[in-house]
Amino acid sequence: FLQDNVPQFVMVHPNGENSFYTDFLSGTPKYESFIHMDLIREIEQHFRVDRRRSHRSIAGTSMGGYGALKIAIKHPHLYSAVAAGSPIIFLGQDPSRQLTQSSSHRIGFFVDLFRPIFGIPFNRRHWRENSVEVLARIRKIQNLKIYIAYGTADRYLDTFPMEKGIQNIHKILTKRSVVHMVRAYEGEPHGWRLIKNHLEEILKFVTRDFK
Numbered sequence: 001f002l003q004d005n006v007p008q009f010v011m012v013h014p015n016g017e018n019s020f021y022t023d024f025l026s027g028t029p030k031y032e033s034f035i036h037m038d039l040i041r042e043i044e045q046h047f048r049v050d051r052r053r054s055h056r057s058i059a060g061t062s063m064g065g066y067g068a069l070k071i072a073i074k075h076p077h078l079y080s081a082v083a084a085g086s087p088i089i090f091l092g093q094d095p096s097r098q099l100t101q102s103s104s105h106r107i108g109f110f111v112d113l114f115r116p117i118f119g120i121p122f123n124r125r126h127w128r129e130n131s132v133e134v135l136a137r138i139r140k141i142q143n144l145k146i147y148i149a150y151g152t153a154d155r156y157l158d159t160f161p162m163e164k165g166i167q168n169i170h171k172i173l174t175k176r177s178v179v180h181m182v183r184a185y186e187g188e189p190h191g192w193r194l195i196k197n198h199l200e201e202i203l204k205f206v207t208r209d210f211k
Contacts, residue, residue, distance in 0.1 A: 007210040010047050014039055018113050021067025025119050025126050036075045057206035059083035062191045073135040076144045081206045083147040085195045089132050089165030094122045104159040136172045146180035147205045151188030
């Protein structure tokens with residue numbers, strides 16, 4: 001389905017369940033550690049891949065969009081590029097306040113989901129270690145290429161300030177002169193439907209350094 005030449009690559013889809021690809025507050029389970037440690041090792045042991053950072057990227061959508069951004073920014077020595085579609089990005093020291101103040105019917109689901117991961121209210125130390133906003137300000141990511149896309153008809157825009165979070169990350173990255181691309185697609189939805197519409201663009205972005 002690709003119109004132009006894209007280098008060969010191996011795509012692996014790990015099952016993060018409802019973990020937000022984060023090591024839980026209690027210490028286990030360790031979903032982030034699984035991604036940036038165990039998964040890379042397994043891929044390199046079982047597939048014929050180039051092990052250089054320049055030939056490794058990470059991507060995700062929705063919860064996985066947050067996870068991909070967070071993991072790549074925390075561990076930029078491992079990834080050359082990251083792509084996030086419809087990433088759920090929270091701002092501030094305790095995002096649980098944003099959740100409890102929302103009138104969306106989805107709030108109860110997210111509160112229960114976040115309780116074992118971040119705590120309710122959010123544990124501030126743990127959240128500082130996992131906040132995309134905080135990490136984007138402090139990590140050395142000048143050599144990490146970042147792609148973010150979302151649709152203006154995303155169903156979660158009325159649940160929490162997702163668009164504000166994305167635009168705030170855009171401002172931080174621009175101020176720090178980090179190479180990045182932010183796409184807001186008019187009238188497009190959340191998650192995999194958005195990814196399907198722009199898969200070719202995303203794949204070109206995350207593989208463009210592959211030789």
